[in-house]
Amino acid sequence: MAKKNKVDFDTPEEEIIYVSRAELKRDAKELHELGADIAAMSKKQRKTIPLNEELIEAMELADRLKEKTEAYRRHLNYIAKCLRLAANIEEITKAVNILKNKHAQGNVLFHKLEHIRDELIEVGDNKINELVSEYPELDRQRLRQLTRQAKKEKAANKPAKAYREIFQCLKEVITQ
Structure with a gap:
């Protein structure tokens, strides 16, 4: 008769992780x-x-x-x-x-800029002051002028030239 090897199953060996x-x-x-x-x-x-x-x-x-x-x-x-x-x-x-995801990040930035632009036109000077304090390189006078012009264009149902210019001004400065 052959001698059987006894295996001690109680001693912890390396834990085997099974992957399906x-x-x-x-x-x-x-x-x-x-x-x-x-x-x-x-x-x-x-x-x-x-x-x-x-x-x-x-x-x-x-x-x-x-x-x-x-x-x-x-x-x-x-x-x-x-x-x-x-x-x-x-x-x-x-x-x-x-x-x-570079393209998706660009879309997020554009949506953020559009939201800021809409707030600028709705709120006015308070939002401009807040933005200029956050981004000092923005031209306060130019933003005020463009927001007033955008409000007039919207009221007169004219093409939104100033509306687009505000977006371009914001895009030049705000990159994140």
Whole structure:
């Protein structure tokens, strides 16, 4: 009879974390999409992303391949594999998200400027004084003149030329 090895199940060893296959597939798909997003970016945008040498070379090859070919699809799989092995994946993801959301950030700024412009026309001097104290480079006299002119144009149902000029003045100074 063979001697059985006794295994002590009470001694704590390294805790094994089990990950489901579905979760692994989700992660792989996310990395594939991240790689496709990076490959679709311009070279100038890619320079701002902290990619390692292998990924930089893979992106250069992706630029040379045609997007609708099978080789391009396989190459995206290779890029996803390189991303899985990359040590700084969080930094790469963060940089890509920032680049993708530049347009949305611009929209938020424009909405903010439109709101400020509408308040300027409604409230008047109090809002102008508040804005000039917050942004000293604004021209108080020009803003007062434009708000008065915008009110007159609105009352006379004329084209809103001063309304647009207020927006341009605010856009020059307020960048955040």
